[in-house]
Amino acid sequence: MGRLTCPRTISLGAYVLGALENGERAELESHLEVCPSCRLELDRLASLPDLLSRLSADEAERLGPGRSAH
Numbered sequence: 001m002g003r004l005t006c007p008r009t010i011s012l013g014a015y016v017l018g019a020l021e022n023g024e025r026a027e028l029e030s031h032l033e034v035c036p037s038c039r040l041e042l043d044r045l046a047s048l049p050d051l052l053s054r055l056s057a058d059e060a061e062r063l064g065p066g067r068s069a070h
């Protein structure tokens with residue numbers, strides 16, 4: 001298989017959530033500059049929180065209408 005995977009992609013989730021310590025974060029950031037695989041994964045992860053908040057907002061709206069219908 002020609003698929004390129006990097007073990008560091010595991011840390012990207014914590015990175016996106018801001019859960020990494022300063023040292024780890026700096027290390028990961030310099031790794032990102034040389035690792036296209038991680039950059040791609042980071043791109044995907046970066047859009048997740050936004051997606052999730054949109055989904056829950058949508059769900060909240062769906063749960064809401066029952067109140068206004070008397």
Ligand SMILES: [Zn+2]
Nearest residue numbers: 006008035038
């Ligand atoms: Zn990597």
